[in-house]
Amino acid sequence: MYRWLLCFRYLKTRYIALASIISVTLGVATLIVVNSVMSGFSTEMHERLHGLASDVMIECHATGGMPDPDAHLREIERICGSALVGSSVSVSVPSMLGIDFRGQQIGRHVNLIGLDPATYDSVSDFGKYLLHPENQKSASFELRESGYAPDRKELAAAGWRHRRDRVSEERRIEQMVAQERKMMAELHRKASGQTEPTEQDEAAANAAKGPSFGPSFSQPLISGSDDRLVAAVDPMTEQFPGIILGISTCSVRHRDEAGQVKDHYYAQPGDDVRMIFPNAAGETKVINQKFTVVDLYESGMSEYDSTFAFVRLDQLQEFRGMIDPETGVRSVTTIQLKLAEGTDLNVIRDALRDRFPPELYAYNIQTWRDLQGPLLSAVRLETTILNILLFLIIAVAGFGILATFFMIVVEKTRDIGTLKALGASGRGVSSIFMTYGLLLGFVGSGAGLIGGLLFVHYINDIAELLEMFTGQEVFDPTVYYFTEIPTIVHPFTLVWVMCGAVGIAVMASVLPAMRAARMHPVQALRFE
Amino acid sequence: MPTPIVLTARGLKKSYHKDRIDVPVLRGVDLEVRQGLVTALVGRSGSGKSTLMHLLATLDRPDEGEVFFRGNRIDNAPRAVRDRYRNHEIGIIFQFYHLLPELSAIENVLAPAMIGQSVWSYFKSRSENHRRAEAMLDRVGLLHRAKHRPSEMSGGEMQRVAIARALMTDPKLLLADEPTGNLDTETGQEILRLLADLKERDNLTILMITHDDEIAASADVCWRMQDGLIHSEMGVEETPAFATHAA
Numbered sequence: 001m002y003r004w005l006l007c008f009r010y011l012k013t014r015y016i017a018l019a020s021i022i023s024v025t026l027g028v029a030t031l032i033v034v035n036s037v038m039s040g041f042s043t044e045m046h047e048r049l050h051g052l053a054s055d056v057m058i059e060c061h062a063t064g065g066m067p068d069p070d071a072h073l074r075e076i077e078r079i080c081g082s083a084l085v086g087s088s089v090s091v092s093v094p095s096m097l098g099i100d101f102r103g104q105q106i107g108r109h110v111n112l113i114g115l116d117p118a119t120y121d122s123v124s125d126f127g128k129y130l131l132h133p134e135n136q137k138s139a140s141f142e143l144r145e146s147g148y149a150p151d152r153k154e155l156a157a158a159g160w161r162h163r164r165d166r167v168s169e170e171r172r173i174e175q176m177v178a179q180e181r182k183m184m185a186e187l188h189r190k191a192s193g194q195t196e197p198t199e200q201d202e203a204a205a206n207a208a209k210g211p212s213f214g215p216s217f218s219q220p221l222i223s224g225s226d227d228r229l230v231a232a233v234d235p236m237t238e239q240f241p242g243i244i245l246g247i248s249t250c251s252v253r254h255r256d257e258a259g260q261v262k263d264h265y266y267a268q269p270g271d272d273v274r275m276i277f278p279n280a281a282g283e284t285k286v287i288n289q290k291f292t293v294v295d296l297y298e299s300g301m302s303e304y305d306s307t308f309a310f311v312r313l314d315q316l317q318e319f320r321g322m323i324d325p326e327t328g329v330r331s332v333t334t335i336q337l338k339l340a341e342g343t344d345l346n347v348i349r350d351a352l353r354d355r356f357p358p359e360l361y362a363y364n365i366q367t368w369r370d371l372q373g374p375l376l377s378a379v380r381l382e383t384t385i386l387n388i389l390l391f392l393i394i395a396v397a398g399f400g401i402l403a404t405f406f407m408i409v410v411e412k413t414r415d416i417g418t419l420k421a422l423g424a425s426g427r428g429v430s431s432i433f434m435t436y437g438l439l440l441g442f443v444g445s446g447a448g449l450i451g452g453l454l455f456v457h458y459i460n461d462i463a464e465l466l467e468m469f470t471g472q473e474v475f476d477p478t479v480y481y482f483t484e485i486p487t488i489v490h491p492f493t494l495v496w497v498m499c500g501a502v503g504i505a506v507m508a509s510v511l512p513a514m515r516a517a518r519m520h521p522v523q524a525l526r527f528e
Numbered sequence: 529m530p531t532p533i534v535l536t537a538r539g540l541k542k543s544y545h546k547d548r549i550d551v552p553v554l555r556g557v558d559l560e561v562r563q564g565l566v567t568a569l570v571g572r573s574g575s576g577k578s579t580l581m582h583l584l585a586t587l588d589r590p591d592e593g594e595v596f597f598r599g600n601r602i603d604n605a606p607r608a609v610r611d612r613y614r615n616h617e618i619g620i621i622f623q624f625y626h627l628l629p630e631l632s633a634i635e636n637v638l639a640p641a642m643i644g645q646s647v648w649s650y651f652k653s654r655s656e657n658h659r660r661a662e663a664m665l666d667r668v669g670l671l672h673r674a675k676h677r678p679s680e681m682s683g684g685e686m687q688r689v690a691i692a693r694a695l696m697t698d699p700k701l702l703l704a705d706e707p708t709g710n711l712d713t714e715t716g717q718e719i720l721r722l723l724a725d726l727k728e729r730d731n732l733t734i735l736m737i738t739h740d741d742e743i744a745a746s747a748d749v750c751w752r753m754q755d756g757l758i759h760s761e762m763g764v765e766e767t768p769a770f771a772t773h774a775a
């Protein structure tokens with residue numbers, strides 16, 4: 001009884017101990033904030049990564065792909081049983097993206113994916129990362145009139161309007177060039193008195209166009225299958241096969257002088273781009289195909305946004321010659337599976353690997369976690385290390401408590417003697433200080449808990465405030481694609497942190513308490 | 529007719545060791561404290577009176593010798609028994625009061641009850657404890673200062689609170705180690721009158737340690753300490769001031 005009374009009195013009268021507990025408070029608050037932000041980040045990342053990748057992915061490394069996807073799917077269905085919720089087949093091929101930007105050719109290496117929008121969306125998030133609101137609802141590879149990304153002024157004209165403007169501008173320039181060329185040729189003829197234009201004249205006319213800045217579309221790099229298509233398509237009213245580009249493959253993000261984030265697009269919906277990729281036949285040929293950008297894909301994962309381009313599965317299969325001319329069976333390179341919630345993905349993966357052993361099949365069967373293993377484990381490691389470091393801080397605070405408690409025990413020596421003279425046992429006396437440590441731990445970590453939770457709750461306001469004062473963006477949107485700092489508070493983490501902090505405070509009070517318990521009553525009473 | 533013996537010390541020896549040199553303080557002390565009497569233990573400063581009292585209160589252990597409380601040996605009793613003995617059977621008052629500075633007067637008086645009882649039984653008999661503590665404060669005439677902290681009281685008042693605290697558990701024996709040693713004569717007299725009154729009215733047994741011959745002379749029984757030995761005992765008959773039992 002007396003120990004509680006004395007503890008509360010000590011708590012009320014000894015502010016130095018409260019000062020020593022502040023480090024615990026700060027430690028606990030930081031731990032909570034860090035853990036919330038880290039788990040917010042990793043959850044967001046998990047969600048995105050998981051959304052982008054399907055639960056299980058079977059990739060075929062052969063250029064020709066798997067010859068009979070339906071048979072494969074039947075086999076997979078047999079293996080997975082009722083756990084299989086959805087599946088989608090696709091073709092993935094490394095390719096080169098060529099964008100004509102003001103007469104210059106911009107080349108990017110991309111992963112071209114042929115997909116079926118209907119089934120693809122059922123195994124992984126795809127549509128929701130497109131810019132056009134209608135495409136978000138149901139993805140289409142037809143160019144839309146307008147309305148891409150209403151909140152981006154750079155894309156205000158994107159769509160058919162942009163395409164018509166561009167084409168008419170191109171035609172105007174073409175006309176001007178043609179006229180100029182005719183005039184030059186005429187002048188030349190008059191000067192030399194010849195009637196027929198010669199090859200030299202042609203060369204002169206070309207030279208008159210001025211120096212050329214790299215190859216452009218008027219001089220195709222590789223003559224390919226699209227030449228007849230080019231002739232057939234009227235760009236004013238028609239489009240090439242649709243393509244959806246990862247947003248970072250055709251844009252750059254940077255800050256202007258005012259520190260404002262700016263995006264620059266090399267290509268936007270309505271523009272034509274060129275894709276160069278290998279065919280699927282035995283003797284490899286390069287396919288050179290024009291596509292029309294119909295939308296952009298922004299998932300927030302820079303790795304995905306800068307490497308992916310999507311086209312229609314059937315078109316890609318056609319271009320690459322993946323259709324068996326006799327049976328009409330179309331082959332694919334990738335099968336993605338969606339499994340029921342709570343299924344152990346590793347078990348399914350291992351079962352599939354058993355069925356398609358890597359010795360016999362050039363298949364790579366992975367879960368989404370395998371795919372993103374290094375990233376996920378890096379985040380986990382980071383969280384663990386931060387936790388250890390912060391707990392070390394609290395442990396350091398523990399030594400502060402230890403020192404303070406020793407001081408208090410020395411200061412209270414006479415009172416300890418008195419209590420023993422009044423019949424208090426050694427255990428009773430030591431429990432005063434242990435209880436004191438416990439209470440201090442609770443007070444300190446409780447204050448830290450409240451402070452940490454408040455900080456987490458208002459973290460975005462605090463970030464804004466910091467930006468205002470320092471002018472430094474706390475959360476750089478050129479680096480992170482999150483607009484807000486994501487936080488998740490796990491109650492388990494709170495309990496864990498609280499227990500740790502209180503435990504450390506109690507542990508720090510054990511030694512001083514033992515010393516108090518062992519104190520000789522007579523020496524304590526005689527203590528000056 | 530002599531009253532029963534409450535406390536007996538037999539052949540108590542105690543020496544302090546400093547740098548391998550033994551400093552003998554008690555060299556074989558025999559002592560008896562009889563019920564209902566004020567027994568004085570007088571001796572010069574440094575003669576070992578406090579050391580003896582600590583042995584009698586089981587705050588320290590003798591090198592040799594025995595202490596009996598009502599016929600039971602307690603100097604080598606288990607720790608819990610000794611704690612109980614200090615808490616319940618005896619009351620101690622010190623020269624320097626030894627009140628707990630964080631607690632108010634009434635809380636200080638309640639302390640022995642809090643220490644002696646578990647949280648549960650303390651709360652069960654809370655009001656009873658409070659009534660007793662208030663009665664004790666009233667007995668020493670300080671009920672109106674119940675809420676005051678020791679730092680807000682004079683030496684005499686603090687000593688009176690200490691007496692109330694010592695009486696809280698209704699002890700059979702009060703050990704007083706120079707209770708007036710730190711007070712002026714006037715205030716000391718008040719404290720002595722209070723103790724005499726307690727003996728008179730509540731039939732309290734008191735062992736009073738003092739270096740003052742005058743105070744010793746007013747006791748029923750007086751033991752004189754010198755060089756770690758009890759030298760003489762003055763009979764009850766020779767001390768008329770407290771000679772009540774003779775009547």
Ligand SMILES: Nc1ncnc2c1ncn2[C@@H]1O[C@H](COP(=O)(O)OP(=O)(O)O)[C@@H](O)[C@H]1O
Pocket residue numbers: 544545546551553571572573574575576577578579580
């Ligand atoms: N812890 C100790 N170590 C060494 N000597 C001590 C110790 N405590 C007391 N003494 C000595 O014991 C003697 C008796 O002390 P004490 O019992 O306090 O005397 P009194 O109370 O009669 O004045 C003194 O000479 C003192 O110096």
Ligand SMILES: [Mg+2]
Pocket residue numbers: 577578579706
């Ligand atoms: Mg003394």
